[in-house]
Amino acid sequence: MSIVKPLIRLGFRELKGNDMSMVIDLYNSLSNESIYYRFRGFFKDFERYVKSVFSDPRNIVYGAFIGNELVGVLEAVYLSDGCYEMAIVVRDDYQGKGIGTRLVAYAINDLKRRGAKTLVAYSTPDNHRILAISRKFHGIIKCMYDECTTIFNLQSINVDQFLN
Numbered sequence: 001m002s003i004v005k006p007l008i009r010l011g012f013r014e015l016k017g018n019d020m021s022m023v024i025d026l027y028n029s030l031s032n033e034s035i036y037y038r039f040r041g042f043f044k045d046f047e048r049y050v051k052s053v054f055s056d057p058r059n060i061v062y063g064a065f066i067g068n069e070l071v072g073v074l075e076a077v078y079l080s081d082g083c084y085e086m087a088i089v090v091r092d093d094y095q096g097k098g099i100g101t102r103l104v105a106y107a108i109n110d111l112k113r114r115g116a117k118t119l120v121a122y123s124t125p126d127n128h129r130i131l132a133i134s135r136k137f138h139g140i141i142k143c144m145y146d147e148c149t150t151i152f153n154l155q156s157i158n159v160d161q162f163l164n
């Protein structure tokens with residue numbers, strides 16, 4: 001699917017421990033539908049979750065900003081050397097405008113630069129947006145029952161066309 005999307009002026013950067021409250025606020029703002037897709041269930045203890053992600057220095061968290069507002073978060077959770085699990089969310093009002101695609105591109109570019117080789121993502125089979133994004137980045141998608149697993153071979157992906 002491809003439609004012309006208005007160009008949004010986005011900024012990206014790695015988020016650190018002192019950004020935690022901003023990330024918790026973003027999670028607290030989400031609709032039940034976004035929470036369901038993000039966590040594959042109705043998960044609510046965001047503070048504890050976000051603290052646990054930031055407590056492991058091997059995890060890398062990326063943020064997408066419009067001005068000073070955090071509009072998207074992507075967590076690359078360390079699994080083993082060179083291998084991370086990706087989870088992403090975009091603020092409800094901003095979904096479907098290309099932000100998720102650009103945040104994934106930013107994260108893949110940075111993870112490649114750090115020498116990472118593999119990124120894994122889990123979703124429900126009805127999560128058409130994340131599956132569409134996964135296809136754009138040549139993820140290998142396997143769906144069984146109520147879960148899809150996507151594997152990205154980072155070193156063979158070129159994200160240049162999505163970076164600006």
Ligand SMILES: CC(C)(COP(=O)(O)OP(=O)(O)OC[C@H]1O[C@@H](n2cnc3c(N)ncnc32)[C@H](O)[C@@H]1OP(=O)(O)O)[C@@H](O)C(=O)NCCC(=O)NCCS
Binds near residue numbers: 094130
């Ligand atoms: C998934 C998510 C991060 C994607 O971010 P986004 O900014 O909304 O996504 P984008 O706008 O960059 O891209 C969405 C793509 O899905 C496509 N899409 C949307 N609905 C679709 C459908 N029903 N069937 C097929 N493709 C569809 C869009 O066309 C778009 O592709 P395009 O750019 O080629 O047109 C965001 O929607 C979100 O936060 N969802 C809730 C949490 C979640 O699902 N997280 C993922 C699991 S960890």
